[in-house]
Amino acid sequence: MIRKKILIINTFPIKNAQGGGQKRQAALVEAYKRSFAQVQFVGIFFKDWYKDYDPTDIPLPAHLTPEVHESPHTADMLSGRAIFTDPTVKQKMTRLLCTFQPDIIEVEQVFPYLGLKQLLEELDMHPAIVYSSHNVEFSHKREILESVGMEKTRIDSFVEEIEAAELDLTANSDLVIACTQADKEFYENHGARRAVLARNGMAPIATTATAVEHWKKHFAKEHVNKKALFVGAAHPPNWVGLRQMVGLKVGFMPFDARIVLAGGIADHFRDAITEEYNPEHATFWQRVELVSRPSDESLGALLHVTDAIILPITEGGGSNLKTAEAILADKPIVATTHAFRSFESLKQLPNIYLADTPEAFRAAIVTALQTPPKKRTDEEQKLAQTVLWESCLKEAVNEVSKL
């Protein structure tokens, strides 16, 4: 066990992790706990969005609520800045830093750095800094804000702030952990002293016989013989990708097949596909089924019973937890090339259909549902297991331990 103390700071909690970012963070914290004697995680977050959090997490005070509502897609920046600018948050962070006295601080995504840098300077603390990136944030934020229709000058202002902080953090951290090979190269080209790749992975898929039986009965009752599953949060790259690569016209799906949307993405489509007298909206539900916010157990069961997994991801940085999940599930996968970012070596596994146009993607879904899948060899199974978190984070944890 390494005797150094490591503090990880993010802008969301990780208790009962649901989303991809939370799961990555939770996996990193667990990995550090296996190597470091003292590990502390703190999430600075907006309370209305997370029902589960730990006592050590810091909710944003109520007076910041209007600001969050006004610009929800920059709430992470607000959380980061609050470390220095909000008296309540600053006081709690100061107490934590002074009490814990971390040897290493891992800044998750760039946002905590917006306030942390000034606080550390004020406290005259100089721990080793690790920048753990989930995406190249400034370009990722621009994509998100453009997709929600924010006015250009505002977007430019936010992006400028993030870019400055991200490049500063890259150049001044002792280690950069990147999610994809492309991101790693970006940071190396922008002044990173050391960079290591830790792509997204997965915990082993867990479920119960009861949950599996529930979904088998459900689909049998609905007379659904073939399912193509897409799991995702209501995060713009998810629904943008689905709309682009699959669309709302579902006549291509066989009569007894369904696209099953699980997670926050289900809520997005439930709220979006409501236009009266629109034939696409009226018939969308003939071939699409929603599973809103499934538990981990339920999700595991869906992955077990599905006949194919679709990954219509066309944008967004980082590597895709959904891709890791799909590979681990050992089901036919229909994906864009973009979805396999940082999983390039795994494209050789059997039952993977890559398609980068809507026509090819839809045709691939039908083929994947109608073609009996090939069984993986032992070698292929071993390769697939490299998507587990343990394997993905090993090198990064090793590098951090050397700091």
Next chain:
Amino acid sequence: MTKRVWIDMTDMRIWSGHMTGIQRVVYLNAKRFVASKEHDARFFAYSDTYDVFEEVDFAEIEQRIEYVPEEEQVAPEARSRSLKQLVKAAPRAVVRRVSPRVKERIPAEIKQGMKGGYRLGVGLLKRSKHAVKRRLRPVAPPQLAQVTFGPEDTVLIMGKSWDFPAMIPTLGRLKQAQGFKLIHLVHDMIPTLQPHCFGPGLFEPYTKTLFEVCALSDGILTQSKATATDVERFCKLLLIPAPPIKTVRLGDEVLDIDLPADEPSPDARIKQGEFVLQVGTIESRKNHQIVYLAYREAALRGIQMPTWVIVGSQGWLVGDVLWQMMHDPAVKDNIIILGGVSDRTKLWLFRNCRFTVYPSTYEGFGMPVSESLAYGKVCITSKTSSLPEAGSGFADLVSPYNTEEMLQAMVRYTDDAALHAREKEVAKYKPASWDGMFKDVSAFIKTIA
């Protein structure tokens, strides 16, 4: 294994004296399947209660239809209505009993709101009824003769499958399990393409049913090339791989009743040769509005118009226009609305009208147009959708949205010479036969099977 053709007779199960256009298509083709012996024809109906398909005896249906006394062949005020239809008609019956003076005092917005609320309620009730039915569906009793469609069989549906939202999906599951072919006649796509012509509650079940029909059918029949194009476009829009589509021509219905030349008028107000006839359901899509406005314009200009005789029951979204027509001092005395009539009366009206009008905005075919031509009568109809096809080059075509065009077309035939000249051309029209339709349907089945 024997190849059978199973013909859907669900529409004929609850029959109440007068056949609708769709029922005529189903029945007259079914008769020919029995007579021809070209196919091993069997008949079935869908049970919404048990969600099963049961075999039915065509002879029993034939007897009910062929031997109904003439006085009972009046629609929709038929005496022998099923309870379901009586319940459906009850609100209208109540409204009819309210004094006109009372009705006049109710503001138009309130009446509109009440109508909208009623239709919305009916739609919601139907949907919840179907949802409850799905959950509480009883098991079919053993004595119900459930059909087993064989893998070499063809199932032919020419009726209103959209009236039973579970029918096509249930058939689809059977098809996947048993492997038979499915051929479906799509009469039209109007509730999907022109939802504004109907009240709330029809667009969704209709569109969903058509979606599954297109997805599941091995072949689709349509009544016009215009409807075939609509189906192709619908499939393309929703990325459904379109099955083969064949257009078949409906037979023209010329009533075979012995009616003497001196048969008196059924209504003293209707004089031989001095009226314009419009036959068909009175609903907004049939566009009585434009004829009314043309009559109004004629009144304004002092043009004497023939009496306008309207035959048909009241349908969607037409209450306000009817009220105006019946109360407008400029035209009300020149309009006679007969509602449903017997075949005998209908024959008299066709034989003795001056000409007919049918300015519908959208049709799947337009039977009243070809009927009119089959009777040798000039017909003014629309230049949209399938109506030019129904006119076969012998009808006068006008824009259904241009009052002046409509008026001028009608005024032209107030002149005897012009009318007779046109009638000479219309006399060249060759009526289509139900035998012809059956032949095409039969050939299509053989292609698909």
